[in-house]
Amino acid sequence: MKFKLPILVILAIIFALTIMIQPSYAETPTTTRVIIGISTVRFELFRNVLTRYGTVISDIPEIGAVVLEINIGRLNDIKKLWFVKYVERDYEVSITQEVRWNMEMIYVPNVWYTYDDYVGDAAYGYYPYLHVAVLDTGIYYSHTDLQGAVVYCIVSLNNGATFYKGTNLRNCNDPNGHGTHVAGIIAARLNGAGVAGAAPKVRLYAVRVLSASGSGYISDIARGIIESTKGPDGVAGTADDADIISMSLGGPHSDTLYNAVKYAYSYGVVLVAAAGNDGASSPSYPAAYPEVIAVGAVDINYNVPSWSNRNPDVVAPGVDILSTYKNNLYAYMSGTSMACPHVSGVVALMQAIRQAFGLRKLTPDEVKYIIINTAIDLGSSGYDSLYGYGLVDAEYAVYVAINW
Structure with a gap:
């Protein structure tokens, strides 16, 4: 008889780290x-x-x-x-530089400015019962730029020996900083301070499945996916399920992990994952599963770093990204871990704006199709191993989504 040892999942390698101190739904405006x-x-x-x-x-x-x-x-x-x-x-202008090059690069601000007059807060990722689950090291929920963003907490550590789900957000506080950085790229508030995420009014589920050292077990990742899919009411397929699961982590194939991915996918959850930082010829798992959108990294000059795993579905900014960090700080970090939440945020914009127009939520297959077919083609014409289908384009993706 063969015995399988627990497989340790390691979060995507961080290449650079510099710490810096630094309601009801609105009616459509006429x-x-x-x-x-x-x-x-x-x-x-x-x-x-x-x-x-x-x-x-x-x-x-x-x-x-x-x-x-x-x-x-x-x-x-x-x-x-x-x-x-x-x-x-007549745009409102802030005295602080919240919107960084990475968001400009994928045309996120264009989405905000184009749709604000039509759908209000949905242009920034807010819609009733739209949530993004961030599977990571937790989230420093009291950060100035994440005030009100985190609304639910799930903890699964040490093969489930440490387990919690509820609204006591302290249980999901981030001792590492990685999860907080990821969360900021998705949902840092547009509040005149620090940075702004791709979907600055979306609400987050903090799902702590990685330890303070940034590692965790396959069983904990799988449990995090399942519990995110079930949401606060504990029943999959209801309004409070996570709509998007963002995973800036990766490891080897696991039947257990894949079954969890397929479970979430079957309930209409869009899964997005980092391709990995090994410079390998293919993404790590869960990014490599067909039900998941695999995201590689590019720098400010549209170059793919040597460490970004090849053959992703799309790429997004992932080098020297400034975002929120633990203890109310900000930090520059690099990795496909940083690229992944850009796409998660874009998906949140697609779903929020579409539903605000009175349209149904897109299926995971529809979302993936739109993301890859609206991407900006880089490198060799068509799909290539470096850029996949290209750089995610928030403006074009949202346009196609609402006309789908």
Whole structure:
């Protein structure tokens, strides 16, 4: 008889670490504030014409700009006026640089600005009963940039010897920092401080399946997937299930792990995982399972690091990523662990915005299809071993999702 020893799962290797000190659902809005560019010649005449289309808030005659509060349905009428040079949203600007290069690279802010007027908080990942489960070392839930983000806690450590599920978030506090960093990439709040995640209003389930040293057992990972799928009410297939499971961890194949993945998948949960940091020719598990979206890493120059495992489904920023860290700090970290939550956040935006438009939730297969087919093709034309199908594109993915 063969005996199987517990397989230790190691979280994706971190290559650089520099610590820095640093409600009810809203109704869909019907109006928006725009800046309209007109000629400085005969400015008052053209400005008065615009009052027929909305309320003039202010103007800057020196440069021919008029700020107008207008019904969204009349925007096209304004654009057709012969004297109108341009129409653009009057964006709110913060004094802090919350939005970093990594979010700009995958067009996340474009999603926020495009859909805010139409679906409100859903443009930032909020929708009733939409949750992302983060399977990791826990989350420093009291971090300034994660206030209110974590709403549920699951703990499974030491082959389940340490087990908890409930709303006492202290049980899921992060002694390592890795899980907090991942959580920030997904959901750091757009609050004028620190950094902003891809889906800054989504709610998280903290699922602590890795120890303070960043390792855990296959059985704990599997239990974390199952409990995330069942949600707080303990019943899979209900409204409080995790909709997305984000896993910045990896190891060898396991029948137990794969069965857990298939269980979650069967209940409509989208699974996203880090491809791994071994420089191997294929992703580690669970990323390598067909039910999972495997994410590799690129740097700011769109280069794939030598350590990012080959043949992922897509790639995302994963080198020198600034995010939240334990003890209310911020840190730069690198790895496919950092790339994975970018995609998890994009999926949250897809599902939240789509449902806010009154459409059904996308299935895992539909999500994966959209993610890989809207990716920005990099490297060799089509699929290639370095970039997979390419760099995830939040703006295009959301557009296709709501028109699916």
